Amino acid sequence: MGISSTQKNAMATNILDDIDLCQLGELLQQARKKSGMTQADAAKVIDAARTTIVAIEKGDRRLKPKELIQLARAYGRAISDFVRSTPVTEPFEVQFRAAYQRNEKEEAQITPTIQRFEELCRNYLELEKIMDAPLPRNYPQEYDVTNMPIEAAAESIAIAERQRLGLGDSPVPMLRNILEQSVGIRVFYLNMPAKYSELYSYDDQLGGCMAINLGHYEERRRWSMAHGYLHFLAHRRKPVVDFEGQYKRVPESERLAEAFSKYFLMPTSSLLSRFNDMHRTHGKFTPTNLFTLAHYYGVSVEALGYRLEDMKLIPSGTLDRLRDRGLKVRKVQKELGLEDIDQRADILPTHYQHLAIEALDQGLITEGRFADFLGVDRLEGRRIAESLREYSSGMLDESAHLDLRKV
Numbered sequence: 001m002g003i004s005s006t007q008k009n010a011m012a013t014n015i016l017d018d019i020d021l022c023q024l025g026e027l028l029q030q031a032r033k034k035s036g037m038t039q040a041d042a043a044k045v046i047d048a049a050r051t052t053i054v055a056i057e058k059g060d061r062r063l064k065p066k067e068l069i070q071l072a073r074a075y076g077r078a079i080s081d082f083v084r085s086t087p088v089t090e091p092f093e094v095q096f097r098a099a100y101q102r103n104e105k106e107e108a109q110i111t112p113t114i115q116r117f118e119e120l121c122r123n124y125l126e127l128e129k130i131m132d133a134p135l136p137r138n139y140p141q142e143y144d145v146t147n148m149p150i151e152a153a154a155e156s157i158a159i160a161e162r163q164r165l166g167l168g169d170s171p172v173p174m175l176r177n178i179l180e181q182s183v184g185i186r187v188f189y190l191n192m193p194a195k196y197s198e199l200y201s202y203d204d205q206l207g208g209c210m211a212i213n214l215g216h217y218e219e220r221r222r223w224s225m226a227h228g229y230l231h232f233l234a235h236r237r238k239p240v241v242d243f244e245g246q247y248k249r250v251p252e253s254e255r256l257a258e259a260f261s262k263y264f265l266m267p268t269s270s271l272l273s274r275f276n277d278m279h280r281t282h283g284k285f286t287p288t289n290l291f292t293l294a295h296y297y298g299v300s301v302e303a304l305g306y307r308l309e310d311m312k313l314i315p316s317g318t319l320d321r322l323r324d325r326g327l328k329v330r331k332v333q334k335e336l337g338l339e340d341i342d343q344r345a346d347i348l349p350t351h352y353q354h355l356a357i358e359a360l361d362q363g364l365i366t367e368g369r370f371a372d373f374l375g376v377d378r379l380e381g382r383r384i385a386e387s388l389r390e391y392s393s394g395m396l397d398e399s400a401h402l403d404l405r406k407v
Contacts, residue, residue: 022059027082029057030091031075034115045074092118092201095239100246109193110241116375117199117211120188120348123373125206127355130364135351137184137207140164143234150252154259155268157233162267169270171297174342175222179210179229180349187225189214189347193243198224200231200240208232218343219300226261233260262307266297275313285314287322291336298341348374357388 032042039053046052046067055061063071072079093114102110128134140161145153162168165182172178179185185208192213197220199211210228212221224242231240235253247254274296278289285308294304305319344350352373360370371381 020059021062024063024082025057025059028063028071028075031077031081032057032071034091035075037074042071042074045070092121092199092239095201096199096241100241102241106243110196110243113190113192113196113211114199116190117188117201117209120352120375121186121201121206121209124186124349124352124355127352127359127373130359131355133355135184135186135207138182139184139208140233142236145234145256150255151259153234154230154256155263157230158260158263158267161229161233161264169267171270172222172265173298174344175225175265175298176344177350179225180351183229184208185210185229185232186352187212187349189221189345191215195244197242197244198228198240199242200228202232202236202239208236214345214347217300218341218345219294219298219303221343222265222298222341223261223300223303226264227257229264230257230260262303265299266304266307268311271297271307271311272313275308287327288336290314291333291338295333295338295341353388357385360385361389 032039039057040050042053043050048067052061056063056067068079068082072082093111096114124135143153143157143160145157148156165178167178176187180187186206187210190211190213192211192215194213194215197213197216201209210225210232212224212228214221216224227242228240231238231253234256238253271293274293275285278293279285282289290305290308291301294301297304302319305314305322308314309316309318346353356365356370356373359365360367365373367378367381367385370385371378374381374384376384
């Protein structure tokens, strides 16, 4: 049985007696802006002057229960969204804008992705609350790299994290799964303009959140995830938008993230051992060895080449000479029979998908809300629901990851 208007008013009256008016005002302002409504539009909803909305959003005027219900409905939100006791956090768009400067063209390109990223993160949190199944957080304390040389700090953190996660010095299979399931970071693959690699954000409610460019090949996506993971480990509360050409002078935090990625994905001890084995077997290290070793670690040929050049294992400029000879990476990989590295290219984390289908099957959300969580229409939502049920029941091969890239 649904809740009547009288019951809603009574519930809102009780809650509004003790609520922080400034917090409520800020939440209402955020919801209004996200819905695309002006203060004048909102004023018409509650039949008041625009100055009344200004006062409400500043926390200077107490909201009446009926007005809260009307505004929540107009903004497409639930009353509970505005009376929660959790702290208010800045919208991602505001965080990212403060983190770096971008021109109008860049703003128009990336803003829809940022908004979708935030929506998915908050949807994830809502699903956890509905199912009372919070994402387990295996977060280390933030690493202090003050006054440490960048290379030494990066390798030290990489070794410590590999040890903490039980990875040893072997290649990291399915890095996305490790970050999602072993650490508790929310990782989404989203369509972005080609020059963008990743978005990273953190707050106490949502924890660590990452969006990786779906359009990039998997080796680059893995590098972007490792890059974002360093920001989580060493600069946790600093939001990051990573894209080509944004720096005239690369800051230390970015250089640390790049260095960490190479040490985390290609640990020194393991790489030396593999390189020496190949060199002994063939009497030299060949371009074929370069491709095979890059595939082994799940990194690009370029990333491995620069790593080996830095270690003085191959001559400086080797990669440039291979490029000058017109070497086509994908073509050579195919000729060598190197299959695509293991990956999960679906947009949504596995835990998110399973929470959504469990909530639907337990009657805690409607079919329409399930489709909203997945970002599809109801017909597509039904198809995905059946696929998820089959996957959960074991009818599908568990080694075959569901790909919901239409989301």
